[in-house]
Amino acid sequence: MTAPVLQAEGVVKRFGGLTAVNAVSFTVAEHEVLGLIGPNGSGKTTMINLISGALTPSAGTIRLRGRPLSGLRPDRVAQAGVGRTFQLVRVLPGLSVLENVMAGGVFGHRRAWGPALEAEARTLLQRVGLGGREGEAPEQLTYIDQKRLELARALAGDPALLLLDEWLAGLNPTELQTGIALIAGLRDEGRTIILVEHVMHAIRSLCDRCVVMNSGSRIAEGPPAQVLSEPEVVRAYLGEAEEEEREAAG
Numbered sequence: 055m056t057a058p059v060l061q062a063e064g065v066v067k068r069f070g071g072l073t074a075v076n077a078v079s080f081t082v083a084e085h086e087v088l089g090l091i092g093p094n095g096s097g098k099t100t101m102i103n104l105i106s107g108a109l110t111p112s113a114g115t116i117r118l119r120g121r122p123l124s125g126l127r128p129d130r131v132a133q134a135g136v137g138r139t140f141q142l143v144r145v146l147p148g149l150s151v152l153e154n155v156m157a158g159g160v161f162g163h164r165r166a167w168g169p170a171l172e173a174e175a176r177t178l179l180q181r182v183g184l185g186g187r188e189g190e191a192p193e194q195l196t197y198i199d200q201k202r203l204e205l206a207r208a209l210a211g212d213p214a215l216l217l218l219d220e221w222l223a224g225l226n227p228t229e230l231q232t233g234i235a236l237i238a239g240l241r242d243e244g245r246t247i248i249l250v251e252h253v254m255h256a257i258r259s260l261c262d263r264c265v266v267m268n269s270g271s272r273i274a275e276g277p278p279a280q281v282l283s284e285p286e287v288v289r290a291y292l293g294e295a296e297e298e299e300r301e302a303a304g
């Protein structure tokens with residue numbers, strides 16, 4: 055059997071006296087879309103930061119295709135094959151939209167350059183809906199467009215694992231539909247993705263499996279329909295998330 059794309063084993067992260075991630079284990083198989091869900095402050099972003107190398111685990115191991123990632127710097131983790139977007143979008147100011155995407159290729163997993171990279175970056179910009187915007191300054195883009203740009207940049211590195219941290223947050227209903235379709239397209243082309251998301255219908259339609267966190271611990275794991283009906287998940291989270299969704303829908 056081949057190694058899973060990602061394997062987290064007994065991962066712990068403490069911030070002083072607070073245990074933000076408490077002995078969490080899970081795997082992500084090739085071509086799988088895993089939803090990482092849970093109430094605010096349950097440790098999801100911390101987990102993503104541990105995988106991407108922004109944080110170092112206090113204990114436990116994280117492996118990408120069997121190779122330990124824990125302790126590697128974020129740029130090394132990106133080269134090893136982990137691409138990500140951020141909950142609060144981060145574009146590279148001073149570079150054009152096109153250059154921002156090309157930067158993802160230069161520093162990513164596949165390490166492309168030159169005309170081939172530029173052509174690929176243009177294709178990715180088309181794909182995320184930013185075709186024709188190559189020369190613009192990223193700081194001038196709207197929030198949704200910066201999110202699109204970040205996704206294109208992450209894809210330019212051709213990551214073995216793509217981490218999307220609330221990529222759908224803050225989108226209006228039309229943008230949300232487009233965003234879900236975009237992620238569905240990535241899933242259909244066989245990408246391996248961890249999706250941190252509060253938009254429940256996106257989780258239901260996009261994820262093969264979910265890991266549910268609460269207060270730093272994994273409280274459930276399984277297909278979305280199954281975990282989202284477990285009483286502990288409903289108690290810890292679902293009421294809150296669906297309430298938020300109803301409010302957002304007006």
Ligand SMILES: Nc1ncnc2c1ncn2[C@@H]1O[C@H](COP(=O)(O)OP(=O)(O)OP(=O)(O)O)[C@@H](O)[C@H]1O
Binds near residue numbers: 072096098099
């Ligand atoms: N750098 C840090 N220093 C201290 N505490 C932190 C740090 N980062 C996160 N925390 C704390 O760790 C806990 C988990 O936070 P985290 O951001 O991982 O939760 P989350 O599930 O991603 O929440 P949300 O859904 O609101 O994004 C919270 O109590 C948070 O305040």
